[in-house]
Amino acid sequence: MADIFNDGWAWWVIALAVGVPVVLVVLTELVGAFSRRGNPIAGPLRLLRNWVVPAGAVFALLGFAIQSPADQVWVRVVATVFGFLLILLVLSSFNVALFANASPGSWRERIPTIFVEIARLALVVVGLALLFSWVWEADVGGLLTALGVGSIVIGLALQNAVGGVISGLLLLFEQPFKIGDWLDTGGVKGRVVEVNWRAVHIETGSGIQIVPNSTLSGASFTNLSEPAGPHSATTSVKFSTDDPPHEVMALLREIADALPMRVQGERASIDYAGSGAYGVSIPVTGPADAGRALSMYLSWLWYAARRRGFALDGDSTDPLTEPQRLVEAVAAIAPTLHLREEDTEQLLSSARLERYGVGEVVLPAGVIPDEVKVVLSGRATLALEIDGARIEFSYAERGEIVGQTALTRERTQSVTVAGDILTLVVLPLETVDALIRTRPRLAMEIGESLELKRKQAADRLAELGLGRGVISDR
Known part of the structure; x- marks a missing residue:
């Protein structure tokens, strides 16, 4: 044992x-x-x-x-x-x-994962070589030498292709952008939707643009999503040199501040470069909103410039200013205001036509209007603004009056927005007051309209479970 x-x-x-x-x-x-x-x-x-x-x-x-x-x-x-x-x-x-x-x-x-895999493969090959050398007493020196020489030959033959792949992999290692970021490479601008070892796929809005990583690594590009925070949507506009710069800058800022994509608490920046040229920078939440914000801004600016009589891009012409258009408009709203033949001349001398783009604010909340507007074409939407959101409760169509609180000298609690391309006949307050004094039926209709809108607003709040608040008409 x-x-x-x-x-x-x-x-x-x-x-x-x-x-x-x-x-x-x-x-x-x-x-x-x-x-x-x-x-x-x-x-x-x-x-x-x-x-x-x-x-x-x-x-x-x-x-x-x-x-x-x-x-x-x-x-x-x-x-x-x-x-x-x-x-x-x-x-x-x-x-x-x-x-x-x-x-x-x-x-x-x-x-990048491919770097880890290559390193792992190299360690496995070296480990197996040492293992066979120790266990089987194999001569692996010649094999390693042959592999080294072969690698050099292959590398020289494929140096351009391999160089592009390596530069792309180094770009992935640095990671100056990630999926979801917005890039501007000079020729391509859009959102990154895929990144692999060979190329970056960018959604441009008109299709997927594939950009090789080697191209990005060898050139400069802009990551529009960095740094984090509000992104600036910028554009340049030009007016006539006859337009007062400070009035134009006030209009540009007013339109920018009304955009729904603007970051709350941040205001647009307006710069005057001389010779009627202006730069506009609008704070938006990210590059995804920049294109929509600029498109809406420039379209609203076209309508607002015509209403103010400014020459955007050197052109101040507006078909609405033709006298015949106003004559036709007054004839169209005559039933609403109970006009007589002798009232036409007075209205033609004091009224004017205005047009608003889709989404523009026609009458904000919290103001006492000094004009009364009658819808000639399109639709105006009435909404309550609660906690930064708009709750629609009614609308005004052809022949209906917008801004009746001008007659009662009350502040508006709702906001009026153009739901379509909206054309209005604008009447001075004193003109409408004169009409009401001689037309009791018109005053009664306006009062009934005010009460109806208040009821519609209250019903809408009750439907949403928000209770009754202080509600006013448009």
Whole structure:
């Protein structure tokens, strides 16, 4: 019995018979605990339990317990498998340690996956070469030399293509932009929808533009989404030099501040460059809103410039200013105001026509109107402004009056917005007052209209469960 233990192999058998089950049980508990927590270290531990420990036990049994010759084929095969599993375990452990818990924005998180895969492949090749050299006594020096020379030849032959790929991968490593950012590369402007090792896919609004990473890495571009915060939608406009600069700047800021895309609490910036040229910068939430904001702004500006008589782009002509248009308009609203033939001349001398673009504010909330407007064409929407949102409750169509509170000298609680391209006949307050004094029926109709709009607003608030507030007509 003593000879058995003196030879040493019995101790190895006992150690393997007792130690391997204990190690497997401990590893099983650890794998279960880390898996429940979602810890990535469970992966290497699972590899250690399922493959490395059993392979190591077989290798120890053959090499130390049975004491098989080291040059025996089965010993070398088992040693090779065990060594390969050790290489995989080391690589898996390093991957977890370096990249699995990488902080957002850190260099470890920015490394492209392809770089990690290439490095992993290189380490596996080197590890296998050393393993075959130690276990099988193979001469791998010549193979490594051949691979090195071959790599140089292939690299020289494909240096342009490979150079573009490498520059693109370096761009991915730096990550100056991410999916969802807006880029302006000079020739392409849009939102990044996909990034891979070869190219960036940019949604331009008219299709997907594919830009090679090597092109971006070799040229300058602008990330419109950085830094975080309000984005400026900028444009240049030109007026006639006869238009007073301060009045034009006030109009430009008024139109910009009315845009729904404007960041609340931020005002537009207006610069005068001389010779009738102005620069406008509108704060919006992001580049996605910039195009829509500028499109709406320039369309609203066209209508507003005509209403003020300014020459946008050097052109102040407006078909609405033709005298015949006003004559036709007064004839169209005559039933609404109960006009007589002798009233026509007075209205033609004091009234005017105005036109508003879709979405423009015709009459804001919280003001006492000094004019009365009659809808000639289009539709005006009435809405209550509550917590920055507009709640529509009524509308005014052809022949209806907008701004009746001018007659009662009350402030408006609702806002009136052009739902369509809206054309209005604008009447001075004194003209309408004179009509009401001689037409009791007109005064009664206006009063009934006021009460109806108040009721509609109250009903709309009650429908939304907001309760009754202080409500006024348009």
